[in-house]
Amino acid sequence: MAPCLPGASIEGKDGDVYTGAMRTKVGPIVASYRGTLKFDELDKEKRRAVISARAEEVSGQGGAEAQIVTSVIEGEDGSLVVIETDVQIRGRVAQFGRGALEKISQKMFADFAKNLERQLSGESEAAPEEAAREGGGAREATAAPPSPTAADGTAEQASLDVLGLVGEQIGPLARRVGAPLLVGLVVGFVVGRSGRRGERGPG
Amino acid sequence: MKPAPFAYHRVHSVEAALERLHELGEEAKPIAGGQSLAPLMAFRLARPTALVDISRLAELAHLARVGDELRVGALTRHATVESGAAQCGEGFEVLSRSARFIGHGPIRRRGTFGGSLAHGDPSAEWCLLALALDAVVIARDRAGERAIDAGDFFTGYFSTALAPDELLVEVRFPRPRPHSSLKEFSRRRGDFALVGVAVALDLDRAGRCEDVRIAFGGVDDVPVRVAAAERLLEGEPAEADAFRAAAELCGAELGRGLGDEDGRLKRRLMVELSVEALGEASAGVPG
Ligand SMILES: Cc1cc2nc3c(=O)[nH]c(=O)nc-3n(C[C@H](O)[C@H](O)[C@H](O)COP(=O)(O)OP(=O)(O)OC[C@H]3O[C@@H](n4cnc5c(N)ncnc54)[C@H](O)[C@@H]3O)c2cc1C
16 A cells, blocks of 8 residues: 555554555645554455555644545456545644645545556556646646546545546546556545635635 | 744845755745745645745836736736736736735735745636636746746646746736636635636627637636637637537536535536626626
8 A cells, every 4th residue: 555655654564554654745735644554354356445544643733534445346448446535634734725635635545546556557667757747737628537437336425526637637647558447536525524614714 | 833943034136036945955935925825834734944035026026018918027916916907908907807806905915926826726816817818927947037838837736837946937918818707706705716717718800709718726736728618619609608508518527527515516606607707708898
């Protein structure tokens, strides 16, 4: 899991509980977390994993809890990795600027999905950052949805569906590596009331 | 909560600012109006080790027409644009009219045009208008200047094409766009928009749309144009039916991934706001 998460490191293991740290950066915003990650369920045959993560902000009173469910749907022209996450963020950070943290999490999980895709497509070297941001800038909204399957499979749980967002980020990459593989990502944020309140904060 | 400790440098020229930024490295940041950076630091979401205060660089506080082009200095305050319709000149009314959507009076008096673009909030008014009016961002480092199209400038949430030792010095709007408009919805007055749209178009003699731009904020990690809707309007009469069709297409294109309640609201806003904006733009400057 750690190799898939940029800025994350696994520091120790106690039974099936991993301890680790994670640093994430979005523009000028930096958030550091330390916490644990546990596989609640791991079905190698079905390629399904349920992971729960808890983390505390390194220098702040905030924290985050997440449940991550990853599963793989085999399709005709490749596999579709579906990642569902419920992230709950606590603390001041969660109240800031229209849920800046929601956005950080979105980016985090998008990066996660990209890296996972890279691993699955057998690319050993991490592709340069630009590749993922290919075409950068204000992209025109022309990307096709990654796959209807992703939406169908997970829509019920998702309170915020960022498929479009991620589809755009992942689309060009998938073409670039030439792998007939699509990664769908549905992030279900349950940011709770504090997150909503955060929408009104300054930016 | 107080910000983490940082060193503070005030500079008196662009050259000095660029030297400082270069020497201090990636963890240093320029600070202009401080209306975005200071709150981020107060919450310790951003922790630059050094600030280079460029707020007094008068050489970057201009707002002037050079022929067709409008040049906005990086340090031009939001309030200066708001009251600067005369300096902006004909065809740029949309800038002065839109400034009032930005925060509140004190924020507009301190916050800067360049700071807004450099901060790169995907729902910021200036970011949207830069995209809709085909603005060019002029960035300078110790080696010299480069021009970056607004379409290539925003790279992600709060992220831009600027290098850490580069300053945004000016934003250039290439030509008057009298038929343009910005509409937005926010939950409370002065808040950042939940969804915003900026449109610009030209009208030929028969009243048909040309050179259409439709840019949305608040729906992705960068402001986005909807090329398909722009194309749909090309050559069409500037009438309600055509606007509605283009707006629906915008909602369909961008609203695709938004499945939940919030997403449905955003999608509806995209449609209604762009119908309104296109209508206002085609009617031209209100008297
Ligand atoms: C309560 C509140 C409500 C607000 N509402 C809105 C709103 O509705 N719409 C809106 O658009 N904005 C809003 N803002 C933000 C405001 O417009 C800011 O002024 C603007 O986003 C940033 O400009 P600044 O000069 O204050 O930049 P600063 O806060 O000084 O800097 C912002 C970022 O840009 C960088 N930077 C600044 N200038 C330059 C430069 N010349 N070259 C390179 N990098 C530079 C800084 O390093 C920093 O990373 C709001 C702010 C507050 C506090």
